[in-house]
Amino acid sequence: MSTRVWVPRDAGALALGAEATARRLRAEARATGADIELRRNGSRGLYWLEPLVEVEGAAGRIAYGPVTEREVPDLLAAGMLQGAAHPLRIGPIEQHPWLATQQRLTFSRVGRIDPLDLGAWRAEGGGRGLARALELGPEATVNEVVESGLRGRGGAAFPTGIKWQTVQRQPPGQRYIACNADEGDSGTYSDRMLMEGDPFALIEGMAIAGIAVGATRGFVYLRVEYPHAFEVLGAAIAAARAAGLLGADLLGSGRSFDIELRLGAGAYICGEETSMLESLEGRRGEVRVRPPLPAEKGLFGAPTVVNNVITLATVPGILAGGAAAYREFGQARSRGTLPLQLAGNIRRGGLVERAFGLTVRELLEVYGGGSASGRPIRAVQIGGPLGAYLPASQFDTPLEYESLAAIGAMLGHGGVVAFDDTVDMLEMARYAMEFCAHESCGKCTPCRVGSVRGAEALDRIGRGEDRDRQIALVEELCDTMLQASLCGLGGMAPYPVLSAMKHFPEDFRRRGAGH
Amino acid sequence: MSGANAPAGPVDESRILAIVERHRHRDGPLLEILHEVQGALGCVPAAAVPVIARALNLSRAEVHGVVTFYHHFRSAPPGRRVLRLCRAESCQAAGSRALERHLTGRLGIGLGETTADGRITLEAVYCLGLCACSPAAMLDQEVHGRLTPDRLDALLDAGAKVKA
Numbered sequence: 001m002s003t004r005v006w007v008p009r010d011a012g013a014l015a016l017g018a019e020a021t022a023r024r025l026r027a028e029a030r031a032t033g034a035d036i037e038l039r040r041n042g043s044r045g046l047y048w049l050e051p052l053v054e055v056e057g058a059a060g061r062i063a064y065g066p067v068t069e070r071e072v073p074d075l076l077a078a079g080m081l082q083g084a085a086h087p088l089r090i091g092p093i094e095q096h097p098w099l100a101t102q103q104r105l106t107f108s109r110v111g112r113i114d115p116l117d118l119g120a121w122r123a124e125g126g127g128r129g130l131a132r133a134l135e136l137g138p139e140a141t142v143n144e145v146v147e148s149g150l151r152g153r154g155g156a157a158f159p160t161g162i163k164w165q166t167v168q169r170q171p172p173g174q175r176y177i178a179c180n181a182d183e184g185d186s187g188t189y190s191d192r193m194l195m196e197g198d199p200f201a202l203i204e205g206m207a208i209a210g211i212a213v214g215a216t217r218g219f220v221y222l223r224v225e226y227p228h229a230f231e232v233l234g235a236a237i238a239a240a241r242a243a244g245l246l247g248a249d250l251l252g253s254g255r256s257f258d259i260e261l262r263l264g265a266g267a268y269i270c271g272e273e274t275s276m277l278e279s280l281e282g283r284r285g286e287v288r289v290r291p292p293l294p295a296e297k298g299l300f301g302a303p304t305v306v307n308n309v310i311t312l313a314t315v316p317g318i319l320a321g322g323a324a325a326y327r328e329f330g331q332a333r334s335r336g337t338l339p340l341q342l343a344g345n346i347r348r349g350g351l352v353e354r355a356f357g358l359t360v361r362e363l364l365e366v367y368g369g370g371s372a373s374g375r376p377i378r379a380v381q382i383g384g385p386l387g388a389y390l391p392a393s394q395f396d397t398p399l400e401y402e403s404l405a406a407i408g409a410m411l412g413h414g415g416v417v418a419f420d421d422t423v424d425m426l427e428m429a430r431y432a433m434e435f436c437a438h439e440s441c442g443k444c445t446p447c448r449v450g451s452v453r454g455a456e457a458l459d460r461i462g463r464g465e466d467r468d469r470q471i472a473l474v475e476e477l478c479d480t481m482l483q484a485s486l487c488g489l490g491g492m493a494p495y496p497v498l499s500a501m502k503h504f505p506e507d508f509r510r511r512g513a514g515h
Numbered sequence: 516m517s518g519a520n521a522p523a524g525p526v527d528e529s530r531i532l533a534i535v536e537r538h539r540h541r542d543g544p545l546l547e548i549l550h551e552v553q554g555a556l557g558c559v560p561a562a563a564v565p566v567i568a569r570a571l572n573l574s575r576a577e578v579h580g581v582v583t584f585y586h587h588f589r590s591a592p593p594g595r596r597v598l599r600l601c602r603a604e605s606c607q608a609a610g611s612r613a614l615e616r617h618l619t620g621r622l623g624i625g626l627g628e629t630t631a632d633g634r635i636t637l638e639a640v641y642c643l644g645l646c647a648c649s650p651a652a653m654l655d656q657e658v659h660g661r662l663t664p665d666r667l668d669a670l671l672d673a674g675a676k677v678k679a
Contacts (some may be wrong), residue, residue, distance in 0.1 A: 012647060014657075015659050015660030015661075016648055183642075186604040186642045187604060188644070188646065189644040224550075224587050227656055263546070263547075263550055264585075265546060265549070265550070266585055266586035267584065267586060282545030282546055283543075283545070300542060300543070343608075343647055344646065346647075349648065381604055417604050417605045417646070428607075435641065
């Protein structure tokens with residue numbers, strides 16, 4: 001009987017050599033007459049151990065990692081296929097403390113199944129949420145989402161159920177579900193992992209949203225930087241159609257819903273919802289003035305639900321298990337779980353899905369294991385390039401919406417980027433302005449011009465020219481951008497700049513001769 | 516995806532019109548069309564703009580405006596290989612600024628430029644979603660994480676041998 005061996009095909013694992021590992025495993029098994037069945041999964045998100053190879057046996061799945069191509073012959077000789085000891089043996093992966101202490105609801109299947117195996121997906125609870133939504137009907141389905149307390153995981157944290165209700169109550173006519181898969185924030189990769197590791201969860205979530213608000217068509221707007229996700233999600237949509245999970249007669253209910261996968265073209269601003277709608281319509285991704293809200297007048301002028309990948313992929317579990325069970329997780333107005341993503345200069349980077357409330361320090365130390373360089377962590381940026389920088393004195397802040405807002409920070413899409421004490425915060429502040437200038441859609445002046453002037457002023461501060469006046473100028477520019485920008489790009493780019501200046505003033509005063 | 520043999524001057528109009536026809540039924544088809552044109556020709560040549568505009572009943576300015584808005588679309592074919600280095604925060608925290616200096620020094624070109632022999636185009640990218648294995652880059656369609664100057668050199672050298 002053949003031994004089943006799992007090697008991830010997640011882009012992060014591929015970036016660390018998983019494809020070569022898989023090829024070598026196949027070749028060496030053939031050469032040594034070992035009978036293996038090589039299967040591909042998503043990543044479990046323990047990236048410091050990727051490529052993580054798992055051998056399925058009577059005692060569950062035994063992991064080895066990181067397994068580069070070079071290690072394969074030695075591992076096979078040591079008896080990896082029988083789960084034997086080896087310096088790279090991690091042990092039963094589900095019992096690994098890094099995973100066992102997590103609360104994986106949205107990511108329950110990611111890394112465990114072949115992403116395109118519908119049978120395995122069903123066996124692990126896939127499809128139950130959609131079946132329940134069809135049973136409940138639109139009103140009760142929306143109520144479940146409202147009751148669950150789910151807030152948008154893309155960054156804005158707007159209550160998902162309320163958004164759905166708004167669309168549901170529009171006058172009859174065409175409606176759309178638009179999935180925002182333009183995950184452009186540095187330090188975030190949960191959308192990518194989910195689309196590559198459990199694409200049917202997203203498809204099911206979109207179908208539920210379609211039933212709930214009466215939309216028969218959905219779009220996924222996926223960033224062009226994610227070719228692997230494009231391939232997996234495209235294949236999953238085709239498979240779902242063939243299996244009746246999409247199409248004219250959803251699971252035999254007579255209801256219809258289908259999804260079209262669209263590619264972005266390398267514009268960060270298209271992660272902003274109205275800019276994304278413009279882009280989906282084939283235009284420049286310039287933001288729209290609100291109101292009207294997309295829920296009233298969105299894609300092609302029709303009422304549209306715009307939700308992030310993780311938000312939509314969380315919905316099936318809420319429907320299947322009930323809103324009350326989901327609400328049990330989390331605290332205050334942050335209910336459920338959040339897939340946090342550890343990135344940057346971190347020893348154990350990866351995906352940590354837990355109920356809201358873990359502190360920054362717990363995340364960095366217990367899960368992250370400190371910096372990769374071994375030096376002290378001096379700053380973290382939370383929530384992408386528009387998120388604030390936190391100094392070590394704020395690391396006891398809980399990772400939930402209100403606690404972060406109280407210190408002028410934001411959770412965003414849940415990315416946490418660690419920097420050690422070699423970071424130059426003036427350079428990071430300048431980069432924030434440079435990035436905003438690079439990605440500005442140009443529609444409003446505070447963002448288009450303010451970001452360029454901000455970068456220039458920070459350059460002068462770096463050279464020690466007219467420093468106090470330039471610092472005052474940056475503060476003034478930031479205030480204008482905060483108050484007067486049309487969307488979150490110009491409106492939030494000041495957060496990393498101002499937080500860097502506030503918490504790390506020494507970095508802005510140490511260079512050059514001027515005062 | 517290689518654009519090495521892409522035409523520099525006039526374009527094959529019928530080829531572009533065939534691509535337009537394949538996507539015409541879609542709602543808001545322009546980005547899909549531009550993606551396929553770039554996939555076929557290695558870029559969206561300026562000469563393709565009026566052809567697409569006419570076929571979709573748009574103005575040339577509208578199509579040109581879309582092509583130039585998006586960083587992904589290029590108006591000239593790239594080198595035989597395209598190396599996209601991530602410049603975003605997570606990769607900076609893990610040493611991408613040093614990688615950028617190493618690459619521009621070794622290749623003698625800046626970001627957004629192509630070597631004189633047409634062998635390689637160096638581009639900036641802002642996040643590949645590989646932030647747990649920063650610093651990251653993409654060589655053509657292949658992703659690479661935890662890069663060091665030595666590993667980058669090895670990748671470029673291996674590529675050079677294959678192509679030689």
